[in-house]
Amino acid sequence: MLMPYDLGDWLPEDHLARFIVDIVDKLNFNHIYLKYKGVGSTAYDPRMLLSLLFYGYSTGIFSSRKIERSTYDSVAFRFIAGNHHPDHDTISSFRKRFLPEIKTWFKEILLIGKELGIVKLGNIYIDGTKVQANASRHKAMSYEYIQKLEKQLGEEIEKLLSFAIDKDESEKDLELNIPEEIKRRKNRLSKIQEAKKAIEQRASERYRKEKEEYDTKITQRKEKEEKTGKKPRGKKPQPPFDKPNDKDQYNFTDPESRIMKTSKGFDQCYNGQAAVNDDMVIVGAYSNPHANDKKEFIPAIESIPKELLGEITNAVADTGYFSENNITDCEQKNINPIISTARENHNSYLTNYLSQDTDQIPATTPVEKMSQKLKSAEGKGVYKKRKQTVEPVFGIIKEILGFRRFSLRGKEETDAEWSLVCAAYNLKRFFKMQIV
Secondary structure (H helix, E strand, O other): OOOOOOHHHHOOOOOHHHHHHHHHHOOOOHHHHOOOOOOOOOOOOHHHHHHHHHHHHHOOOOOHHHHHHHHHHOHHHHHHHOOOOOOHHHHHHHHHHOHHHHHHHHHHHHHHHHHOOOOOOOEEEEEEEEEEOOOOHHHEEEHHHHHHHHHHHHHHHHHHHHHHHHOOOOOOOOOOOHHHHHHHHHHHHHHHHHHHHHHHHHHHHHHHHHHHHHHHHHHHHHHHHHHHOOOOOOOOOOOOOOOOOOOOEEEOOOOOOEEEEEOOEEEEEEEEEEEEEOOOOEEEEEEEOOOOOHHHHHHHHHOOOOOOOOOOOEEEEOHHHOOHHHHHHHHHOOOEEEEOOOOOOOOOHHHHHHOOOOOOOOOOOHHHHHHHHHHOHHHHHHHOOHHHHHHHHHHHHHHHOOOOEOOOOOHHHHHHHHHHHHHHHHHHHHHHHHHO
16 A cells, blocks of 8 residues: 555445444433543543444444454454554443443434434334343252252261361371361352342242232222122132242352243343334333243333334233233323233134124123234234234344343343343444435
8 A cells, every 4th residue: 555545435335334433423422521530541432432332233243352353353343443443351341331321322322213214103012032141050059959058068067067176187187178178168158048048038029029919819809799799700819929939040140130931941041121113123122030021011111212203002012911900001101002812823814814803792801802902903903013023123133133142240231231232233223224
């Protein structure tokens, strides 16, 4: 090269990296710059570091080490970094330091999409996906085994103490280092007892919530029986159990993660929730360690920024979200809930299409009312779009981007990282919608 090169000439005008840099330039960074003290060596521009993260996550590169390496190997990363090469510690520290701001940036990106005329509400489709935690399920221990191990370690410590008293170690050279063995077992016993206490605390919280629900159901059954004079249909609710189950788990690597059922069996996971509009844009997102989706329907709706254009007309979800409370709460928000009451069978399109909504028995229960709504022409038309919107979004995130495992640990950290993933997905989606 006889003349100095310009990286901008090496990157096409309609490139995702340029689009991400332009969007990040529009985000509010005033409060971020105030957190830099202005002492020590010159810091990298936080806009550049955030752009590197967004471009990395939108192209399937999540590791800070791989992002650092890409600033040498990739023209697009070199363009974003301005030919600088921040090391992986800098990138990782930036991601951890500004985790609380990720959700704010996710919202700001949606509002920018609203200004561009890309993001609007209307129908929203809610679903969840299990994402592997940054922890192995083999590092988890059940409450039953914790109790067994606690007893075993206590007995071993007593035996070692008794052995140390009986033997005169000054006269006999023992291969067994008794003080070290006792110390090791006491440390392990301390961790075991800590795990046991955590499981018991979770069980206590679970019992409190389940007891409230149980009392509410019993009261409703009594009121209905007094009103109608007939015994309510269905099984009487069973009182909750006030102690931990033997199979309750505690993971020593990431205690806040949970064992969850996935398509490949049981694994240590978090549950990533998303609300998607008709244009396959994620308008609401969060994650938590709740394996069951039933209580995530209303929080998913509430995760959608109120500043977005338009109102939500229909909130659509599969049978995992169905409950009477979800229907009632959703209607109180002036949103029409469309939630499947039963798992849909494969190859059932023709049967569902030919089913008529005439000559139906008047619906009385929420399940019957929702079933009739799903059999109506309007209900069918809206619900069938669920498989065309939210499910492909998870497919893109997991198969195309390759995000199947969190890099961070803990409920708050993984929640923020899930927002980072969804924001990166939205940026890529906006880019595609802009150039079409």
